Amino acid sequence: MSEPAPLTAFPEPEAEKPKARSRAALLKRLADVVCLPASRVNAFERAMTADLLVEMLRDAVVEEREKVARRLANLVEMPGTLVRLILRDELSVARALLENSPTLGDADLIDCARHATTEHRRMIAQRRGVGEMVADALVEAGEATVVEVLLRNELVKFSHHTIETVVAMSRDNPRLLPLLLRRAEL
Incomplete structure (x- = not known):
């Protein structure tokens, strides 16, 4: 006589809803702990929580990742691992940090520029x-x-080498020329 199939073999759709709510609540709580001031959570606890948050974000849907990014912006x-993960994510997720985070360092932005999309680079520019x-x-x-957006941004600082590179690029891209001529670095 055969045994009936276990109930867990066919998960009920209703079971997925509480899982999603629980997952969203856990993501929010982990983000909240990462956001606590140093007087409330020590560096080890923050780093450990950030590591857990990174692992959960890898499997999270876009909407959840966007919420966490906005919370942390x-x-x-x-924590660096969290910054890199968010900056390399889809633009809708990375946007919160790229637009609003005043504390992103040059290293974070350079890493994003080298490992993300053209749209990420435009936003950095x-x-x-x-x-x-x-x-x-x-x-x-x-x-x-991207260079056009950079040239339009009056607060960008260019090195001599970069200006030379842009001048060389303007030979193939004439629309860069008027923007380049307005730069004080020339």
Whole structure:
């Protein structure tokens, strides 16, 4: 006589809803712990929580990742693994940090510029106060649309080498020329 199939072999659709709610609640709580001030959570606890959050975000849906990114965007100090994961994510997720985070360092922005999409680079080029090293990394990609956004941003600082690279690019992209001529670095 055969045994009946176990009930777990055919998960009920209703079972997925509580799982999704539980997952969203856990993501929120982990993000909340990462956001706590240093007086409330020590560096080890923050790093451990960030590691858990990174692992959960790898399997999370876009909407959940966007919520976490928005929650973390205004932090003064954020664990590096978490920053890199969010910055390399889809643009809708990375946007919160790229637009709003005042504490992203040049290393984070350069890493994003080298490992993300053209749209990520355009968003970096629009940031206030883009430094020379970040501008170098953005121009290195050789994308005229990104360079055009950089040239329009009056707060970007260009190195001499980067200006020379942009001048060379303007030979093939004449629309860069008027923007280039307005730059103080020339």
